[in-house]
Amino acid sequence: MSQDKLFPVTVVGSWTRPEWLVQALRRRQAGEISAEEFNRIADDAVLAAIKYQEDAGVDIVTDGEMRRDNFYSFVVDKLSGMRLMKLSELLDYMKDRAGFEEILRALDVPAFAIKSPIAVTKIREGEAGIAVEEAKFLNAHTTRQTKVPIPGPYLLTRSSWFEGLSEKTYPTREDLARDIVRILRRECEALKRAGVDFIQLDEPSISQVVYGDEAEQTFMCAALGSRSDPADELEFAVRLVNETIEGIDGVKFGVHVCRGNWSRKEDVLLSGNYGPLLPWLMRMNVSQLVLEMATPRAGEVDVFREYRNEKELGLGVANPRTDEVESPAQIVQRVREVLKYFDPEKIYLNPDCGFGTFAERCVNNAETAYRKLQAIAEAAEILRREYA
Amino acid sequence: MAEEKVLNGLRVEKINSILNSMRDDKEFLGAVTGPWKSRVVWQGGFKAKAYMRKHAVELDEPEGLDAADSAASAHEQLLSAVGSCLTVGYVLNATRRGVKIHDLEIALEGNFENILKWAGHSQSGNPGYPSIKAKCFVRADADEKVLREIWQAAVDGSPVTQTVTRPTQIITEFEKV
Numbered sequence: 418m419s420q421d422k423l424f425p426v427t428v429v430g431s432w433t434r435p436e437w438l439v440q441a442l443r444r445r446q447a448g449e450i451s452a453e454e455f456n457r458i459a460d461d462a463v464l465a466a467i468k469y470q471e472d473a474g475v476d477i478v479t480d481g482e483m484r485r486d487n488f489y490s491f492v493v494d495k496l497s498g499m500r501l502m503k504l505s506e507l508l509d510y511m512k513d514r515a516g517f518e519e520i521l522r523a524l525d526v527p528a529f530a531i532k533s534p535i536a537v538t539k540i541r542e543g544e545a546g547i548a549v550e551e552a553k554f555l556n557a558h559t560t561r562q563t564k565v566p567i568p569g570p571y572l573l574t575r576s577s578w579f580e581g582l583s584e585k586t587y588p589t590r591e592d593l594a595r596d597i598v599r600i601l602r603r604e605c606e607a608l609k610r611a612g613v614d615f616i617q618l619d620e621p622s623i624s625q626v627v628y629g630d631e632a633e634q635t636f637m638c639a640a641l642g643s644r645s646d647p648a649d650e651l652e653f654a655v656r657l658v659n660e661t662i663e664g665i666d667g668v669k670f671g672v673h674v675c676r677g678n679w680s681r682k683e684d685v686l687l688s689g690n691y692g693p694l695l696p697w698l699m700r701m702n703v704s705q706l707v708l709e710m711a712t713p714r715a716g717e718v719d720v721f722r723e724y725r726n727e728k729e730l731g732l733g734v735a736n737p738r739t740d741e742v743e744s745p746a747q748i749v750q751r752v753r754e755v756l757k758y759f760d761p762e763k764i765y766l767n768p769d770c771g772f773g774t775f776a777e778r779c780v781n782n783a784e785t786a787y788r789k790l791q792a793i794a795e796a797a798e799i800l801r802r803e804y805a
Numbered sequence: 806m807a808e809e810k811v812l813n814g815l816r817v818e819k820i821n822s823i824l825n826s827m828r829d830d831k832e833f834l835g836a837v838t839g840p841w842k843s844r845v846v847w848q849g850g851f852k853a854k855a856y857m858r859k860h861a862v863e864l865d866e867p868e869g870l871d872a873a874d875s876a877a878s879a880h881e882q883l884l885s886a887v888g889s890c891l892t893v894g895y896v897l898n899a900t901r902r903g904v905k906i907h908d909l910e911i912a913l914e915g916n917f918e919n920i921l922k923w924a925g926h927s928q929s930g931n932p933g934y935p936s937i938k939a940k941c942f943v944r945a946d947a948d949e950k951v952l953r954e955i956w957q958a959a960v961d962g963s964p965v966t967q968t969v970t971r972p973t974q975i976i977t978e979f980e981k982v
Contacts, residue, residue: 505910522912527942529908 423761423804424752424797425476426790427731429673429707430488430566430617431771432466432481433779433786442486442776452494459484460554467559469787474794477562477615477765480555487775488619489568489576490534495547496600498540498586499577504528507535510581536577536593538586542600549604552611562614567604569618569672570661571654573597576622594657601661609668617671617707618658624676626650627693651697658701671705671731672698675770676714690716699727707731709769710751711743721758730759733769734796735789738780742788748796761804766793813900820900852876880934884913886965887937894959899945902955908944913937937969 434442438459445455466481485491486501493501504517505528511517521528552565574594578587587593601618608616626647662670676688691698691708698706709715710733721730732755734748748766755764772786773779781789810817826833844856851866852875864879866872877885888911899906915937917923919930941956960966 503908505908522914525940527908527910527912529910529942529944 422476422797422801423764424800425562425765426474426794426797427477427564427615427765427767428470428475428479428790429675429731429733429737429767429769429771430479430482430564430619431485431773431779432469432479432483433772433781433783434483434776435462435465435783438462438483439776446486456484463551463554464558465783467555469783470790471559471561473787473790474797475561475790477564478555478559479564479566480551482566482771482773484551485776486532488566488771489572490532492547492568492573493534495545496534496540496542498536498538499534500537501532502535502582504531504533507533507579507582510579512580533579534573534577535579536583536587540593540596540600542603546607547600547604549607549611552608552613556612563612564615564617565608565613566617566619566673567601567608569620569654570594570597570601570657572620572622573601574657594653598657598660602665605662605665605668605670609665613668615669615671615705617673618661618703619673620654620658621673621675623651623654623674623694623697626654627689651694655697655700658703662702669705670703671707671729672701672703673707673731673770674698675709675733688714688716690720692716692720695720695724699724703728705729705731705765707733707765707767709733710755711736711769715769718754718758721755725758726760726763729763729765730755731765731767734766735768735793737768737770737772737786737789740781740785742785743792745792745795745799748793749799752796752800761800766797768793812903813896813906815896815900817900820897824901853879880915880917883934883969884915884937887939887963887969888913890963890965891939891941891959894963895941895943895955898955898958898962899947902947902951904945904947904951904955906943906945908942910942912940912942939966 441450441455441458444450445452462483463480466483467478470478470481482488482491490501493499504521508514508517508528517528548565548567552563555563555565574590574597577583577597578590578593583593587596605616658672674694706728708731710718715733732752734751735743752764752766768786768789772781809819827837828834842857845853845864846856848854848863851870851872853864855862855864862882863876864882865874865876866878868874891911892909895909896906915934917932918935919927919932921927922930922932939960943952943956945952947955
C-alpha cells in the first residue's frame with residue numbers, strides 16, 4: 418500500500434454501535450433472525466460508520482466491525498469447530514477458579530457477560546472466510562484506503578484452547594495454533610485479493626503476558642486460555658505472527674496491542690510502558706505497530722530510543738473511552754514527542770483502540786467518536802504543513 | 806393437545822398448580838413446611854459430610870487452617886445457600902410474571918466480625934458474618950423496574966435469606982455415647 422500523505426489518519430477498528438444494531442445482533446444470536454437478515458440491517462450501520470470516518474477526515478477506513486459481537490468472538494460464526502462459551506459455562510473447567518473470582522469481583526462483572534470462542538472440535542473455515550465479505554462490502558462503498566482488523570494467531574490460540582474442552586481434538590495449544598495459522602494465512606491472502614490495503618492483527622493478549630498478574634488463566638485482554646512462562650509466551654506469539662504473514666506481500670501488516678478497552682475506569686486497565694514488549698514486537702515481521710499512547714498508562718516514549726524508525730508507528734493519540742475530545746494542539750504535541758524517535762513518514766495517527774470493541778459495551782457514542790477523529794485529522798493537517 | 810408452556814426451564818402450568826396447592830392443600834403445605842433435615846458426619850480433620858434426603862455434600866476448611874481444602878467450607882456454603890435460595894426465588898417470581906431470563910448470577914460475600922472467638926482467643930463479639938452482600942446480575946426480557954421488583958420479591962420471600970437475616974434459635978441438644 419502506498420500512502421502519499423504524511424501522518425495518515427486511521428482507526429483501530431470498531432465503531433460505536435447504534436441500539437438498533439445491538440438489538441438485531443441479539444435477535445440473530447437468539448436465532449430469531451437469519452445471518453442474511455442481520456447482514457442487511459448491519460449494511461446500514463457499516464455505511465454510517467464509513468460516512469462518519471470519511472466526513473471526519475480519516476484516510477484509511479474500516480467497516481467499524483459493525484457485524485461483529487466483539488473483535489475476536491465473531492469467528493465462531495465463521496469457523497466450524499469453535500463454540501462461543503460464556504465464562505459461567507467454563508467455570509467447571511477452570512484450574513484457578515478462586516483467581517477468576519477475584520478478577521470478576523474487581524471488575525464487578527458477572528461471569529455470563531464474558532464470552533470466548535473455544536475450540537471444541539477440529540476447526541475449519543467456511544467458503545466465505547473470516548472477514549473477506551466484510552472487506553468486499555467496505556471496498557465497494559468507499560474510495561479511501563481500507564483496513565481490516567482480524568484476531569491475531571496468538572490471541573485466537575490463547576483464547577480458544579481450553580483444557581478440558583479442546584485437547585480431545587488438539588492435545589496441545591501448539592496443535593491448535595497450526596490450524597489457526599493455516600486459516601489466518603489463507604484469510605490474509607484472500608483479504609489482499611479483495612483489495613484491502615492494511616491488515617491489522619489484533620494481539621491484545623500479549624499485553625496480559627507482560628502487564629497482567631501472574632495468574633496462569635485470566636480473561637483480561639481476551640486471554641482466557643492458560644499461559645506458560647512470559648518469555649515463552651512472547652516467543653510463541655512472535656513465531657505465530659511471523660508464520661501467519663510470511664511471504665505475503667503487497668499488503669501492509671500491522672499488529673495492534675492495547676491494555677484493555679472494556680471499561681472507562683482507567684485503574685482497572687493494564688498499564689506500563691512498552692519497554693518490556695518492544696524486543697518481541699520488533700521481531701514481528703509487520704510494517705506497523707498500532708499502539709495506545711494517548712493515556713499516561715502507556716508510559717514514556719523514550720522506550721523507543723533504541724528502536725528508532727525500525728517500524729512504522731500507529732500512534733494512539735485519542736482515548737476512545739472519554740467524553741472530553743483531545744484538542745488538535747494536544748495531539749500535535751504528542752506526535753512531536755514521538756518524532757524524536759520516528760521520521761514523519763513512519764507515523765500514522767489513530768485513537769488508542771476501537772470505540773466499540775464489544776458490541777454491547779461500546780465505550781463512547783458516535784458524536785464524541787466523530788469529534789475525536791476530526792481532532793486527529795486536524796492535527797494531521799497541522800503536522801503535514803509543518804513537515805511537508 | 807396444546808403444547809405445555811415452559812418458561813425458564815419450568816412448566817408454567819405445573820408450577821402454578823403447585824403454588825396453588827400450597828395455599829389450598831393443608832397436607833401438601835405441611836410437607837413443604839418441614840421438617841427439613843440434614844445429618845452431618847465427621848470425616849476426620851476438619852472434613853465433614855452432610856446427608857440430606859438422597860443427597861450428600863462434603864465440607865472441609867481451607868489449607869490455611871491445615872485442612873485438605875477438599876471441599877468448600879460451611880461458611881462458604883452458607884453464602885451459597887443464600888445465593889441459591891435467592892436464585893430459586895428469582896426464577897419463581899420471574900416465571901410467575903412471564904419474564905424470560907437469559908442469564909442470572911448472584912455474587913455473595915461476607916467478612917467475619919470476630920473470628921478470634923472461633924479460635925478461642927476472644928470471648929466477646931460475633932464470630933459470624935454481621936452482614937452479607939448479595940449482588941444480582943440478570944439479563945432478562947423485561948425493563949429494569951420489573952426486574953428489580955422481581956429481585957425484591959425474591960429477597961423478601963427467600964426462606965434461607967430470611968432465616969439468616971433475623972434471629973433464629975438453634976435448639977441444641979447433646980449426648981455422650
